[in-house]
Amino acid sequence: MFPRCRTAGIQPQRYLRCMVIGIVLLSGCAKIDFKTVKEPAYLRVFNNLRFKVTIETQDQALSTLTMLINPVYDGDGLPVSAATVGDFLVTRPAYAPPYPSHIGNSLDKYNPEFPGKERVIAGPILNGFDLSSWAQVPSGKMRIAFYVRPKSEVPFFDLEARYRTAPLIDTTLDLLAGEVYTLHALEKDFDTKEKGVLLRQEIFHKLALADSLVYVNFYNMSARGFWQADRSRKPEDMNTLVKNTYWEDALGQGVRDEMNVYCSVYDDRVQRPTSLPSFTKLFLTHLLRNNESPAAAPYYSLPLLTGAMANTARSPFYQKFFLLAPGFDFRDDEQAGGVESNNQYAFFTCFSNGNGETSPGGNLNWGPMLPNLIVTTHSGIYNPRSFGTVNSIEIVNGSVHLITVQRVYAPPVY
Amino acid sequence: MSMKKMTIYGCFLVVTMLSCNKPDIRLDNPNDALRPAAEFARNNYAFSLLSAAIVKAGLEEELNKPGALTMWAPTDAAFNRIGIRSPADFDNYDTESLRQLVLNHVQPGKLMVESIPLGSVNNRYDNAAGNNSWLARIDITAVPTNPNRTIRAYVNGAQVGIDNRYNIPLSNGIFHEISEVLKYEDASVREWLEKKGHYKVLIAGLKHFGYWDMLTDDKQWTIMAPADSIFERQGMTVESVTELDTAVYGKRLFGAYIFPVRFFVSDLGLFKLKLFVGSGATVELGVYTPIMGDESFSNGITPIIGRFNGPGFFVNKTFPQESWDMVYTYAVSYPDYRSNWSRSNHLTRNGCIHHLDGVVLLPYQAHD
Numbered sequence: 001m002f003p004r005c006r007t008a009g010i011q012p013q014r015y016l017r018c019m020v021i022g023i024v025l026l027s028g029c030a031k032i033d034f035k036t037v038k039e040p041a042y043l044r045v046f047n048n049l050r051f052k053v054t055i056e057t058q059d060q061a062l063s064t065l066t067m068l069i070n071p072v073y074d075g076d077g078l079p080v081s082a083a084t085v086g087d088f089l090v091t092r093p094a095y096a097p098p099y100p101s102h103i104g105n106s107l108d109k110y111n112p113e114f115p116g117k118e119r120v121i122a123g124p125i126l127n128g129f130d131l132s133s134w135a136q137v138p139s140g141k142m143r144i145a146f147y148v149r150p151k152s153e154v155p156f157f158d159l160e161a162r163y164r165t166a167p168l169i170d171t172t173l174d175l176l177a178g179e180v181y182t183l184h185a186l187e188k189d190f191d192t193k194e195k196g197v198l199l200r201q202e203i204f205h206k207l208a209l210a211d212s213l214v215y216v217n218f219y220n221m222s223a224r225g226f227w228q229a230d231r232s233r234k235p236e237d238m239n240t241l242v243k244n245t246y247w248e249d250a251l252g253q254g255v256r257d258e259m260n261v262y263c264s265v266y267d268d269r270v271q272r273p274t275s276l277p278s279f280t281k282l283f284l285t286h287l288l289r290n291n292e293s294p295a296a297a298p299y300y301s302l303p304l305l306t307g308a309m310a311n312t313a314r315s316p317f318y319q320k321f322f323l324l325a326p327g328f329d330f331r332d333d334e335q336a337g338g339v340e341s342n343n344q345y346a347f348f349t350c351f352s353n354g355n356g357e358t359s360p361g362g363n364l365n366w367g368p369m370l371p372n373l374i375v376t377t378h379s380g381i382y383n384p385r386s387f388g389t390v391n392s393i394e395i396v397n398g399s400v401h402l403i404t405v406q407r408v409y410a411p412p413v414y
Numbered sequence: 415m416s417m418k419k420m421t422i423y424g425c426f427l428v429v430t431m432l433s434c435n436k437p438d439i440r441l442d443n444p445n446d447a448l449r450p451a452a453e454f455a456r457n458n459y460a461f462s463l464l465s466a467a468i469v470k471a472g473l474e475e476e477l478n479k480p481g482a483l484t485m486w487a488p489t490d491a492a493f494n495r496i497g498i499r500s501p502a503d504f505d506n507y508d509t510e511s512l513r514q515l516v517l518n519h520v521q522p523g524k525l526m527v528e529s530i531p532l533g534s535v536n537n538r539y540d541n542a543a544g545n546n547s548w549l550a551r552i553d554i555t556a557v558p559t560n561p562n563r564t565i566r567a568y569v570n571g572a573q574v575g576i577d578n579r580y581n582i583p584l585s586n587g588i589f590h591e592i593s594e595v596l597k598y599e600d601a602s603v604r605e606w607l608e609k610k611g612h613y614k615v616l617i618a619g620l621k622h623f624g625y626w627d628m629l630t631d632d633k634q635w636t637i638m639a640p641a642d643s644i645f646e647r648q649g650m651t652v653e654s655v656t657e658l659d660t661a662v663y664g665k666r667l668f669g670a671y672i673f674p675v676r677f678f679v680s681d682l683g684l685f686k687l688k689l690f691v692g693s694g695a696t697v698e699l700g701v702y703t704p705i706m707g708d709e710s711f712s713n714g715i716t717p718i719i720g721r722f723n724g725p726g727f728f729v730n731k732t733f734p735q736e737s738w739d740m741v742y743t744y745a746v747s748y749p750d751y752r753s754n755w756s757r758s759n760h761l762t763r764n765g766c767i768h769h770l771d772g773v774v775l776l777p778y779q780a781h782d
Binding site: 012013016019020023024027053054055056058059062150151152153154231232236 | 417420421423424427428431528529530531532533534535536537551675677681684685686687688700701703
């Protein structure tokens with residue numbers, strides 16, 4: 001029955017066994033269609049809307065959004081589906097980490113950014129930068145609409161029709177293939193409540209940035225007329241990771257449309273907070289309020305200076321940024337900003353993971369807290385090792401936000 | 415092993431494996447033994463009065479029908495607070511009004527508490543009686559960064575699920591306990607006050623100071639209503655109030671009891687208005703509005719959070735600049751909302767009426 005087997009010297013039992021194994025293996029096969037996006041652009045979206053709810057404004061727009069890219073409408077003009085849906089977009093928190101951590105770190109559906117918790121095709125490693133927090137979207141012209149939705153766990157298309165009648169923002173964007181974009185839904189004018197989007201084409205992956213330095217740029221995307229408004233109209237739930245009412249004024253009331261940015265770099269090993277001599281109130285840039293221009297701001301470098309000790313390459317430095325209106329002098333670090341300085345002075349600190357630990361020196365004058373611009377983690381044989389990153393610091397009304405982008409680095413060796 | 419046997423085994427194995435099917439085993443099978451709404455209430459001691467109301471209103475069959483409904487179920491304690499202590503007390507109601515009362519607590523469609531928009535009030539839903547239910551879900555955690563958040567849901571100002579009895583599945587919908595019997599009357603605020611009969615001094619004052627005609631049907635109002643006995647304790651009667659000279663006494667004497675916007679007491683958990691007074695001092699307020707016709711004075715309520723005794727109602731000079739000037743303030747406190755909110759949140763066609771335990775201004779305090 002098995003002549004060829006016999007001639008080849010294979011035992012029929014073995015032949016049969018092979019056949020059975022083969023059948024078993026083959027029956028377990030599944031065909032997986034890998035989804036790809038042809039000529040993708042890379043998109044990351046933030047909801048910057050933050051409203052104050054009082055009895056007078058209770059029926060005004062809520063701040064949770066749904067983003068629809070290329071929506072499909074039914075006969076009544078209600079959206080029924082969309083090519084890409086970013087649902088449950090809540091107001092962004094202070095920190096946008098360099099890796100897509102949101103998806104594994106919560107039990108609710110509320111998404112602090114897009115893609116965030118959405119299951120999308122993530123961006124690749126582009127010129128050494130990890131774009132896994134960006135979604136791949138088809139390039140070209142696209143219609144993008146933001147709808148205000150109630151903050152509940154009901155998916156957008158299952159909500160009552162009244163929530164789907166009028167988009168808050170409805171616009172057309174042109175995305176170029178291979179480019180990296182961050183899209184902001186924001187309030188353009190605090191008095192007229194005009195809303196809009198700001199699409200920024202990022203440049204960090206095209207620049208010759210050294211991996212031994214920390215880079216940072218600044219944006220002030222505040223609404224027109226925010227800082228001038230009476231403080232009773234301003235929202236109080238700022239994004240600061242540490243709610244410290246004593247320093248609420250440090251940024252919560254907004255800053256003027258024209259500010260100078262200074263930076264001090266501190267060493268966390270020193271008992272009294274002293275900044276590095278060459279990085280003490282160092283002038284970085286002149287920051288203008290702008291929520292119209294899509295241009296990326298220039299980057300400034302700060303030191304990383306890792307000190308190689310036994311199995312570690314940790315940088316002990318952390319940063320503190322100061323915003324001063326032109327003509328407003330540094331007097332004392334202990335001075336509060338906000339109303340007392342007539343919105344001419346504000347500061348914030350980037351230390352540790354931004355959760356409010358105090359440095360050994362007990363630098364109490366924190367202001368709003370953000371994570372350190374330097375990412376420190378176990379990599380290769382070093383535990384820990386510090387890495388330089390590329391950062392954007394965005395001021396939106398009374399809030400400050402940090403977006404960190406990191407390079408790919410070696411996995412830990414144990 | 416012979417070749418033939420081998421082949422037979424081989425074929426047998428192939429055939430056996432081919433005939434394998436993969437049944438979709440569900441370990442979390444839905445409970446088939448769920449009860450419908452009226453049946454659930456009947457079998458639960460905490461809802462015996464609700465069940466009695468359902469039976470007396472002849473709605474048992476309707477609420478047991480298959481379908482999807484949401485039942486906002488007042489406990490027996492909630493009925494007790496509006497004076498209903500035994501099923502016999504429902505005999506005072508005619509069947510039709512009892513039917514309306516029960517249907518006000520039934521909402522078509524299955525609504526989980528998590529589906530109520532968070533951080534907002536006045537979310538309109540229709541109930542089975544054809545009226546509106548106003549749903550709210552509020553994060554009342556005092557510190558926003560506190561990971562142990564306290565989120566409360568309310569329907570027409572009544573708290574949902576005080577003892578975590580909410581989202582209870584029924585065979586025909588979902589069941590939530592609420593802390594109060596929903597109070598809705600198809601009347602205007604003026605009709606409501608007149609009908610009750612014990613707000614005569616308030617009505618006389620509102621009429622005398624020109625507010626009564628302002629309470630029209632096309633707007634929504636909130637009235638803080640002290641009963642006659644409370645006014646009389648302060649020496650204010652219908653006669654004494656109507657004799658006041660309106661040229662001498664400020665309109666705030668009675669304007670203080672009106673807010674030109676409708677709110678349930680629970681809504682104050684959401685509204686946080688910070689009033690900045692003096693050098694850096696702040697006062698947290700829930701609602702604060704200038705008094706109509708006497709705008710240099712404002713009426714307001716401090717929020718629920720942080721106040722064990724509930725919101726405090728006050729009148730003061732509008733936006734005091736110098737210091738927190740609680741002039742003309744009487745410590746008027748609400749009863750603890752857990753034990754007795756039954757005297758607030760009376761919903762009418764054009765507003766809400768809350769009972770007030772004190773008189774906020776005496777005539778001499780409104781003497782200009």
